[in-house]
Amino acid sequence: MLLTIDIGNSQIAFGVFDRDTLKKSWRLATNTTKTSDEYGSLFVSLMREAGIQPTSIDGTIISSVVPPVTPVIEQVVETYFHHCPLLVTADFPFHLTLQYANPREIGTDRLVNAAAAYARYHTGLIIVDFGTATTFCTITQDGRYLGGAIAPGLKSSANALHAHTAKLPDIELVRPKSVIGTDTVTSMQSGLIFGYAGLVDELVTRIQQEIGQTTRVIATGGLAAILAPISRTIQDVCPYLTLEGLNLLYHRIKGD
Incomplete structure (x- = not known):
């Protein structure tokens, strides 16, 4: 079985695949102070709870946008799973023309997402990834990766409001019942949730106008399920897109 690991600024997502079937996935907080043994014990215990033995893992692939954590997780794989992982770079076979x-x-997670989405849909795409940053990736129908846009993440913006104002609280990011908030919490939720849906729709519309073609719009990332129902432009939510892309790239590299 294959272990896929995506190291993001806020979370480490990892999953175990049996060929194209995702058996189980998990998320851990990204912590630059954790040792390989601390991470390793977490990986192993979570997998064993799910009935997956470490000895059944015969390959690992890693995507990372957090350089200090990358060697720590590589050491986890070498120590606890007894092999060297593949680390995604811009030279991998994404089967896209990178016009950047x-x-x-480009963050390797964005490239992995693009490869997975294009392999699935084979059409023009805009991929909206709701992570620490909200990123937009644009792919043409003939497989050209054009670039995109990067905006502050939804959670990052909520944290900034709480940290830099005297009276605004730390809130739960859920959709409020109405756009007009009747107290501080629902007012903040409205501004963040509905405001970000508007941000997504405006950027998607402008991107499509600029490239002169309508694209399929897909969302991924931890907060995609909250924003997608409100957005007028998002068509699909793919919660495991990055892990699926890592699985795809691993088998391309291995030629199987």
């Missing part, structure tokens, strides 16, 4: 000024500046 410097492809090595």
Whole structure:
């Protein structure tokens, strides 16, 4: 079985695949102070609770946008799963033409998402990833990765409101019953949730106008399920897109 690991700024998502079937997935908080043994014991205990033995893992692939954590997780794989992992770079077989000024500046998670989405849909795409940042990736119908946009993440914006104002609380990011908030919490929820849905729709519309074609719009990331029902442009939610892309790329590299 294959272990897929996506190291993000806020969370580490990882899952175990049996060929194309995702058996189980988990999320851990990204912590630059944790040791490989601390992470390793978490990985192993979570997998064993799900009935997956570490000895059944015969391959691992990692995507990371947090350089200090990357070698720690590589050490986890070597120590606890007894093999060297593949680390995604801009040179991987994404089967896309990267029309970015410097492809090595693109977060590998964005490239993995693009590869997975294009392999699934084979059409023009805008991928909206709701993570620490909200990213937009644009792919043309003929497989050209054009770039996109990066906006502050929804949770990051909520944290900033709480941290930099005297009276605004830390709130739960849920959809309020109405746009007009009747107290501070629902007013903040409205501004964040409905405001971000508007941000998504405006950027998607402008991107489609700029490239001169309608695209399929898909969402992924931890908060996609909250924003997608409110957005007028998001058509599909793919919660495991990055892990699926890692599985796809691993088998491309291995030629099977």
